[in-house]
Amino acid sequence: MxxxxxxxxxxxxxxxxxxxxxSSVATSVAAFLGAAPRGPVNKAVRIHSFADFERNFGGLSADSEMSYGVRQFFGNGGADAWIVRVVKDASPASRTLLSSTAANVLTVTALDAGVSGNDIQLRVDYTTALPDSTFNLSVIRSSDGRAEQYANVSMNSADARYLPDLVNGVSQLVKVSRDVPQATLDGLPAGTSTSGAIADVATVIDATHTDFRVVVNGLPSVTVSITLPADIAGGTAIQRLTTLAAAIQAKVRAQAAGKPALLNFTCTRTGSTLVLGSGSGGEFSSVRVLAGARNNAAGVLKLGAAAGGIEADAVAAIRPARLPDPATLTSGAFAANDLDALPDATHSSLRISLDGYGPDLVDIGVAPAAGANLGAKMADVAARLQAAVRALKPGNPAYRDFVASVQGSILVLASGSRGAGSAIAVSAAASNDIATGLHLLTGAVLSPPPTDAFLGGGSETPYAAADIYPAFIGSRSKREGLYALEDVDLFNLLVMPGITDSGVLTDAASYCQERRAFFIIDAPPSATDVATMVQSASGTDLPKSDHAAVYFPWTHVADPLKNGKPRLTPPSGTIAGLYARTDGSRGVWKAPAGTDANLSGVQSLALTLTDGENGSLNPLGVNCLRTFPVYGAVCWGARTLRGADQMSSEYKYVPVRRLALYIEESLYRGTQWxxxxxxxxxxxxxxxxxxxxxxxxxxxxxxxxxxxxxxxxxxxxxxxxxxxxxxxxxxxxxxxxxxxxxxxxxxxxxxxxxxxxxxx
Known part of the structure; x- marks a missing residue:
């Protein structure tokens, strides 16, 4: 100004x-379309090496000509490519995870459609900082060992560790969705914080241990200051703990400021523990106990997960159950009177083996099962059996997390470990056996765990000959097939290894003209001799476009999947790499042909051409691949598909057309100002x-x-x-x-x- x-x-x-x-634009960014073992469908993905292709699309596959073409592209000098995976139909693999009550809570879906998603396995465990509220989710793709872990995650959408927020848009393997209706979320019970067992508050509460903080439903913390001796008054330890519970409840409610979660806050005594409860239930209900700013009492009262307490958020009820499943042993059915006299002095023991450890002798005591009906008696026996097994080897997860539960009229025993190594076995004790009376021998059913929890249902239908056109030339509005490249800012070379359908080639050549790109076409696989190739070039099999060139014959390359055995492959990927190498060393105006244009990785050609045969194809605009002594396999042609002598096109030669495209694209971008x-x-x-x-x-x-x-x-x-x-x-x-x-x-x-x- x-x-x-x-x-x-x-x-x-x-x-x-x-x-x-x-600025000059790039001249050899290749776009590949074709089948791949895995990867996103109808979405262009940029790669800069074959290692990138292996990571994103699964590497070489015998059913994918594109995979060999991409390998040859980078092996011959290519450095930048876009990949579009094309299939006829594909659906992603998924798995719905269940809560501990067998309700659907979480669906995990593979990002890549197709059967490759069935190779993804899930693991869920509760070894977190808040093991009663949060969980860990591991996602592993077994084909290549790629793994992702999401630790200390929650099903609470207001939590910073809300699982869908952490996974979706970040994970390279899956996406997740919470499958819990709003009515269920609204009906979740209030979150609680339960202390560890307290012998006597009078022995732990003193002038230096009076304060702690409580966070309810994520609201700002309120401080509880215990008044001595009034807040722990009472003649017995139970009375003193009851007094303290009432005092804590009153002090929190006094700071409610109209917030229902605090206004209705509860603190009660259950046995020798304190149970702090939110005043409102629902998805966001939780109680957290934090250390006091001074005179901290949370530790001595065993409140909070860090002090040995149990903090169970409302959403703990909709956590996915641990995966994979444990080995289980299901008893035979109980009759109404089976536990009327059991256990007793001569029926109290059994032998159990978990994960190959043991067998160990388990004694559940001689007291008869307590309860007014069969269900209550079975629950009592299950609780006693669970406690006795867990006490055997507290340091062994199979024993420490062992579960005995009741399902209707049967007893279900489950190892504490999960996965392929999980195992459970019950046998009779040498004396005082109760295994027979609990129907754990005759009629019992052992259910070994699955090897792992895999996603399932992923499917795909590879394109057949009749499907090539709709698969490769999809809907432009939906950006399918060729039109997935609409999302790509710039590409210069289009390669469809092995695709020779005339309709696809014609549309692809037109699209290249629209995008100022050049199309490298493979000779038809049926053209196994010169006469057939002459017929194809003279007819309507190939588009008569100066934005395209065809190369003949196909090539043999070493196949790593078959110990280096030669594999017949289309030459387009190799030629695209040659274009890139020539552009980098000489410039786009140099013809990618001649004795310097050797074809790396090519062991031999499907047909050895003579000068005379070459002379019958070159005037038709067919670029021949030749084998010469010393030089090996080389490209021996540089004409476009309007390079036939009779057409007299000003863009007869590949370097002339590509130079013009390079100038056009550079000026188009450089004159936007x-x-x-x-x-x-x-x-x-x-x-x-x-x-x-x-x-x-x-x-x-x-x-x-x-x-x-x-x-x-x-x-x-x-x-x-x-x-x-x-x-x-x-x-x-x-x-x-x-x-x-x-x-x-x-x-x-x-x-x-x-x-x-x-x-x-």
Missing amino acids: PVQFAAPGVYIQEIPSGVRTI VVFEPNDEPLWAQIRLNIGAFMNGLFRQGAFQGSSPRDAYLVKCDRETTTQDDINRGVVNILVGFAPLKPAEFVVISIQQLAGQIQV
Whole structure:
């Protein structure tokens, strides 16, 4: 903006030079379409190495020509590619996880549709900082060992560790959804915080242990200060604990400030423990006990997970149950009177083995089962059996987490460990046996665990010959197949290894023309000899486009999946890599052909061509691959599909067409600043300056014919190209011309004998 002159002095201002550098675009970014073992369907994914392809799409597959083409592309000099996986139909694998009450709570779905998702296994455990409220989820893809772990996660959507928020959009393997209706969330019981067993509060509460903080439903914490001795008054330990519970409840409610969760807060004594409960249930209900800012009493009262307490949020009821499942032993059915006299002095023991440990003798006591009916008596026996087994080996997870439960009229025993190593066995005790009376021998059913909890239901239908067109040329509006590349900003080379359907090739060539890209086409697999290839090139099998080129014959490459045995593969991936290598070493204006254009990784060609056979194909615009002594397999042609001699196309040669595309794309992107600028001579001068500088740079690199810039290129933008009528319509016309280099296809050497000089 103009400098405002106020006080006398020196003023400095910067004046724009009008120079706007036009950057060269990439020339060999390849786009591959085809089948792959896994990966997203109809979505372009950018990769920079074959290792990236292995990570994202599963690497080589015998059913995927694209996988071999991508490998050859990078092996021949390619460095940048977009991959689009194409299948006819595919559905993702998924698994619905159940809560401990067998309700659907969480669905895990593979990101990649197809059978590869069935290879993903899940593990759920509760070894977290809050083991009674949160859980850990592990996701492992067994095919390559890729694993993701989400630790200390919650089913509470307001929690910072809410599982869907952590997984969706972050995970490279799965997405998750919570399958709990709102009515169920609203009906969840209030969250609680239960202390450990307290012998006598009078012995642990003193002047230096009086304060702790309580966080209810995520609200700001409130401080509880115990008043001595009034808040622990009472003649017995139970009375003192009851008094303290009432005092804590009153002190929290006194700070409610109208919040229902605090206003209805509860604190009760259960046995020798304190149970703090939120005043409102639902998804967000929870109680957390934190250390006091001073005179901390949370530790001595065993309140809070860190002090040995149990904090169970409302959403603990909708956590997924631990996975994989444990080994279980289901008893035979109990009759109504089976436990009327059991256990007794001669029926109290059994032997149990978990995960191969033991067998160990378990004694559940001689007292008869307590309860008014069979269900209550079975529950009493199950509780006694569970406690006795857990006490045997507290350090062994199989024993420590052993569970005995009642399901109707049967008893279910479950190992505390999970997965393939989980095992359980019960046998009769040598004396005082009760295993028979509990129906754990005759009629019992052992249910070994699954190897692991895998996703399932993933399926895919590979495209057959009749499906190639709809699979590869999908809906443009849905961005399927070829049109998945709509999401790609720039690609220069299109490769569909092994795809030779004429309809697909025609549409793909048209799309390349639209996107200023070049299409590398494989010869039809049926063209196993020169005559058949001549027929294909002369007919309608191939699009007559100067944005495409065809290469013949197919190649043999070493197949790592078969110990290096030669595999017949289409040459397009190899040629795309050759294009990239030539662009990097010589420039896009150099024909990707000749003795320097060796085909790396190619062991042999499907057909060895002679000069005469090559001579019958070259005039038709078919680029031949040849094998020469010393040089090996090389590319020996550089014509587009309008390169047939009879067509007389100005874009007969591949390097000429690709150079034009390169210039067009670079100028298209480099002149965006011109839009909405004042359309007059100052703008035209800047255009001539900037485009001229770009073209002169190419000239200095040897991209054009001529010994001087005047002979090599032309940039014109003035009153002659842009008339007043154009200006009125908002149009500026720029004329850019260039003299391309044509490849030396035919080298003519004239040889003449010199007659000896005759003396006259």
